[in-house]
Amino acid sequence: MSDKSQKFAQYDHPVQMEPLLPAEQKLGPLLEKAHDLIRASDQLAGRCQAGALEGLRGLLRAMNSYYTNRIEGQHTLPVEIEQALRNEYAADADRARKQRLALSHMASEQALERHWFASTPQDVWSATAVQSIHQDLFARLAPADRLLPDGQPLEPGALRTREVSVGRHAAPLASALPQFLNRWASFYAQVRRGEMQVLAIAASHHRLAWIHPFADGNGRVARLHTHLALGHMGLTNGLWSPLRAFARSTGDYYALLDSADHARAGDLDGRGNLSEKALCDWVDYVLTQCLDQVHFMSGLLNLGAMRDRIAACLGYEENVVRSGVRTEALAALHYLFATQGTLDRADFKAMLGLGDRLATAQVSALLKRGLLATDSPYGKLRFGVPQHALRFYFPGLWPEAEGNYS
Numbered sequence: 001m002s003d004k005s006q007k008f009a010q011y012d013h014p015v016q017m018e019p020l021l022p023a024e025q026k027l028g029p030l031l032e033k034a035h036d037l038i039r040a041s042d043q044l045a046g047r048c049q050a051g052a053l054e055g056l057r058g059l060l061r062a063m064n065s066y067y068t069n070r071i072e073g074q075h076t077l078p079v080e081i082e083q084a085l086r087n088e089y090a091a092d093a094d095r096a097r098k099q100r101l102a103l104s105h106m107a108s109e110q111a112l113e114r115h116w117f118a119s120t121p122q123d124v125w126s127a128t129a130v131q132s133i134h135q136d137l138f139a140r141l142a143p144a145d146r147l148l149p150d151g152q153p154l155e156p157g158a159l160r161t162r163e164v165s166v167g168r169h170a171a172p173l174a175s176a177l178p179q180f181l182n183r184w185a186s187f188y189a190q191v192r193r194g195e196m197q198v199l200a201i202a203a204s205h206h207r208l209a210w211i212h213p214f215a216d217g218n219g220r221v222a223r224l225h226t227h228l229a230l231g232h233m234g235l236t237n238g239l240w241s242p243l244r245a246f247a248r249s250t251g252d253y254y255a256l257l258d259s260a261d262h263a264r265a266g267d268l269d270g271r272g273n274l275s276e277k278a279l280c281d282w283v284d285y286v287l288t289q290c291l292d293q294v295h296f297m298s299g300l301l302n303l304g305a306m307r308d309r310i311a312a313c314l315g316y317e318e319n320v321v322r323s324g325v326r327t328e329a330l331a332a333l334h335y336l337f338a339t340q341g342t343l344d345r346a347d348f349k350a351m352l353g354l355g356d357r358l359a360t361a362q363v364s365a366l367l368k369r370g371l372l373a374t375d376s377p378y379g380k381l382r383f384g385v386p387q388h389a390l391r392f393y394f395p396g397l398w399p400e401a402e403g404n405y406s
Helices: 003-008 028-047 050-071 078-085 093-113 127-139 174-189 195-211 218-232 242-247 250-259 276-300 303-321 327-338 345-352 356-368 387-393
Strands: none
Touching: 028 195, 028 276, 050 078, 050 093, 050 218, 050 242, 050 250, 050 387, 078 093, 078 387, 093 127, 093 218, 127 174, 127 218, 174 195, 195 218, 195 276, 218 242, 242 250, 242 276, 250 276, 303 327, 303 387, 327 345, 327 356, 345 356
């Protein structure tokens, strides 16, 4: 047997993926941190007003697509994502491909969110769910946008048929993938709700990446699955994602993933085939990044501070951009953000304190600038969160998108 065949013959049975969670005696600090995450997430959910939710969720999907591309080294600019949303693509073929990939991620993320609360743990942790994420993400792309290094197009949702290695890690044999995925699914689906399931979400992210079920797109799928699992538990409500933290600590993200690939380092490193200590370090990292994002968003979603931020945005629009937006819109916009999901146009115009002609013009200007959103020409109005308002509304959330807009 050649060195290469010996390398790929290493993993052919799911027992070689153990441990799937740290042993009980190692769980204490991790469970405590998971408890803190659940509590902080509940507090954050109570802070976000209905009026802000839809616009903020849309913005966060764009941000997540940017960060998942960045993690993969497929860098897109925030303005390029915004342009792609307007069906404007770069002349450069590779940049246009990355724009389309970013939009595909946004659409897949939104599709997953529709199933957050209707799904069971058995639905979330299943081989079908993993393959469906891959299918949904890549089927949105033309074959030319998903070419593999050998020139063949990636088949959406299809398990790989070839042996692969990632760095020093030789992934399980292609013929054994169904066994590994079924073991992954059956184990994590049975973990009890609460803090233990939070640990399961973190651990399963690594173990899914370790299985490497697809010819390409494994990291993207693992991160989308984590988004699905966190949302299914009711932890994110679409208000935060660990992707931002993973991308801002990419070195740690990849180093800890790599460490958790390693074999057990002697009898003091757990009872499975893989390193228990490295798995603990990975889970702790994920929990730390999640807590960081929850605390960061909690600081941004402050009603009193938001009024001042809206005022600053309107002042800039009126005095610098000269877009037709007026500072008289402050009370109505803050009301939409703070208390209401939507308002009839007549009610919003009445809150402006302007005459009918000026109020109508003001609504048009706010819609054009994205500071208001609507689903139809005469539909109800809701709070908008365009990228150009980011530096005012949510400073520091997506620094790369806080460019010079006009």
